[in-house]
Structures are given as structure tokens and as C-alpha cells.
Amino acid sequence: MTEVLDYVSDPWTLEFMRRGLIAAVMVSAVAAVIGCFVILKGMAFIGDALPHASFGGVAAAFVLGANLYLGGAIAAVLTALLIGFVSRRALLKYDTAIGILFVGAFAAGILIISRRTNYTPDLFSFVFGNVLGVSWSDVWTTAVVAAVILVLVVLFYKELLFVTYDPSMAAAAGLPVAAVQYGLLALIGVTTVIGLQTVGIVLVVALIVTPAATAQLLTRRLPAMMAAGAAVGVLSSLAGLYVAYYADVSASAAIVLTATAFFFLAFLFAPGRGLLWQRGFSPAGRV
């Protein structure tokens, strides 16, 4: 019995594991909440684009000796707003605008870095994430940003719901649709930046999309979807860190793969909507 308990508690005797867990839990919960809006609007691609775009800012900040996260956040939010602007004007289709802008910003990052020969591991941690390397000050920054995002979502829930669900009705009812849409894009941008630390540029899209998509299969209303998404994200972080600790594999990959596993479980077994449910149990399936 105590042996089992040891297995459970062993990882958390290490301070860097505790820090990593706290950071991962906060990031994955917020990413899932924001992710609900992202997938409901069919914008999953943006969850991939903004982290890449933020690399431009990170690289610029690196060269200038400024705060890397601040640089990344500025680049991500600017790209998000620009994507919103271009697609609101219907100048280009949404995903075309995203494709052009994010690759541009990412390339700018590579360009800036290529002027300097000494790539530091610091920058690599942005690409692949380094959840076990976060400092307490990183944890605090993440906590403050995550809290601000969640408070904004709660305060403006009504507006976010109406504008994402039916923008033209919302406009007709006098809601500030453009402001809400830009605000949401900015929140997505900031969310991706705090996700960089945990899972890195390449994988952050998974924290935004996968838990929210899992929750969509399990719930019927948006508040429940957000809560379930956050729960899936938190569980994935926890389970992923155990896997990373005992199997000695990359923590960010383990977190993302755990979330993917949860998604497939829901995809197969979700009551009423899962694949097996539809095949095996529904009256239509018994033809």
C-alpha cells in the first residue's frame, strides 16, 4: 500500500516537478476554455498559427535582450488582430490570411536568429517546450496571466457567447461585435504564449484544440464544455507528467499524447455521440 502511495507521490518530492505541474495545470485549463471558442468557430488553425507567429517576437526580443515572453505575446496578439482585420474586411479567406501571416512572422523569427550564430537552448525550449525547466517567476507570471484570461471570460461570457454564436444578431442587438471578436483573438494570442513554456510552439495547438474537442463530445452546453475541457486538460497534464517521470520521456509530448488518448476515448465511448455508441447501441445501428 505504501509502495503504491510512494509511486503516486514520488514525482512531487522534486521541486521542478511541482513547478512543472502547477504551470501545466494552469496553462492547460485556460487553453481548454479558450479552445472551446476556437473550435466552435472552426479556427483550430489559428491555434497553430499564433504560437508560430510568436516565435518572430521571441526571436526579436532575444536579439534585443528584452523579455522573451513579452516579445512573443506582442507578436502573437498583433498577428491575431491582423488576422481578424484581414478576414473582417473579407479581403481574404480566414485560413488564407492565417497561413500567410503566421509563416511570415515565423520566417521573420528564423531570419533574426540566423544573424546570430549562438542558438541557445533557451530558444529551443520555446520550440519544444520545457515544462520541467520553468522557474517560480515563470509560474507566477503564468498564474497572473491565466487568472486575467479566466476573469475576462467569466465577465464577458454573455458577449463572447452571443458574438461567437451569431455575430449578425449580436450586432443587431447593439453588442460591440468587432471589439468582442478582436478581444477574443487577443486572448487566444496570449493563451498560446503562456502555452509555449509548457509544450512549445509545435505542440501548443494540442492544448487548445484537443481537450476542448474532447469536451464537445461529452457535453451539451457551452459552460459544461468549458468545465469539462479544463478538466481534461488538467488530467492530461497530471497523467502526462507521471508518464514523463516514470518513462523518462519528454514531458510536453507526454502531456499532449495523454490529451490525444482522452480524445480517442471520448470519440469511441462518448454517450450518444461516440463511434461505438452509434454503431453498437443505437437503434439505427442494429439494422
Next chain:
Amino acid sequence: MAEQSGPALALEADDIWAGYNGRTALEGVAFNIETGCLAGLVGPNGSGKSTLLRLILGLHKPWRGRIRIFGSGARPDRLRLGYTPQTEQVDWSFPVTVLDVVLMGRYGRLGPLRRPTATDRDIARQALESVRMADLADRRIGELSGGQQRRALVARALAQEADLLLLDEPLSGLDATAQHDLINLFEGLRHQGKTLLVATHDLSCVAADFDHAILLNRKVVAFGRPADVFTEELLNATFQRHLLLVRLEDRTYVGHD
């Protein structure tokens, strides 16, 4: 409060030109509608019905011309205008219940940071009741039939408690009873002094139950009482094909050959 003396106008459109990407959709549209009347907006597909409704709402800007609402050229209080979009424009896969959607009709009144109160919920439930959808309040919006979806959208506009209701094809795809119920509802609203402008393809229904009709095909071909404007000549000019008018006693039926 319902009866207003004199022909107070709910809506006056004067020489409205509008379109999309440089292509005209409306050419010099002009008409007016009295307060407290049930008006039908009819015309073929692409004739500009939805565009006209969106112009009145301020969702789309005219190139030229003026729209006066309740006698004022300034944008009226948003709360006085209710709207149901054509169902094709609505996202039905969203995780919201029917009641959630109807409650959105109240959001414009709430202002920022305020949540719907128990009163708002009551009003939303009453609106659902009046389209006979109270029992479906907790259904996911995507789990409704086409006709039920339309009625849910009408309920949302009702929950807004607007004075001028702009309804884009609320009657399409409804079964005969539901259509009859909705027309009764419209008449009840008109008796409360509300003004309704309803885009529809159901000409017989307009002929039988509406007190005003606008025939639209990029231009206003005619407007006035259905009995006056539903002539073969005007209808053929609107739809640019031959329509059959059958008058039986005091009812008019429109079909095609």
C-alpha cells in the same frame, strides 16, 4: 396604447441603393409602412429581401438613400428592432439549448457585465410558449427540426420585446398548423401595436392574412394592400414569370402553371 391615431409611419425608405462588392442588389427602393401593420416582403430568390432587412437593421450600409424608423432618421434605439435571420445563416452545431438562444434576445437590454435575471428567463419562456416550443426549451438547438428551428428564432425576436420585428422567412418549412399558429401570433402582436415586416415566399398567406405587401425585385415593383397589389400584371413583373392568381370568394391563391 395600442391604437395610435393617424398614419404614424414605422418605416420609410427613400431611394435606397445598396449592394455587395460594387454589384447592385437594390436600386432606388422606396416604400413606407404604417405603425401596427403586418407587412409582407415578397420577391424571387436574390431579389434583395434579406439585404433590405439587413439595411433596416443597420447591419449593412446603403450606398445612397435614407431609411427613417419611427419617424426618425437617426439610428433608433436597437432595442426597438427585432430580427430573425434566415435559418441558413445560423450555426446549428453550437452547444447551446433552445432557451439559451431565446435568452440571447434579452442580451441587448442587459448591457455589459450584466447577466440575465429570473425576469429575463420568464420572458424567454413565455416567448417559447407563444411559439408552442416550451417543452423543447432544454433541447440542443441543433436537435430541432427545421420548422422548430424557425420558431425558436421567432421566439428570440419576441423575447427582445421590440416594436418593429423584421423576420426573414419565418414561415418557410413550417407545417400547416405551425404556419397557422405563427400567423395568429403575428396578428396578436399587431394588435399590441407592434409592426412586422416579414420576408416570405408564401404569397397566398400574404394575400389572406397580411395588411400590407411590398413586391420587390431589386426595385419596389409595388406596395400597398395585398388586394390592390396582387394583380397578375404586378406579380408577373415581380417574379418575371407567369403566375396564376385564383380568387375564391374573398381569398386569393397564387400558384404557377
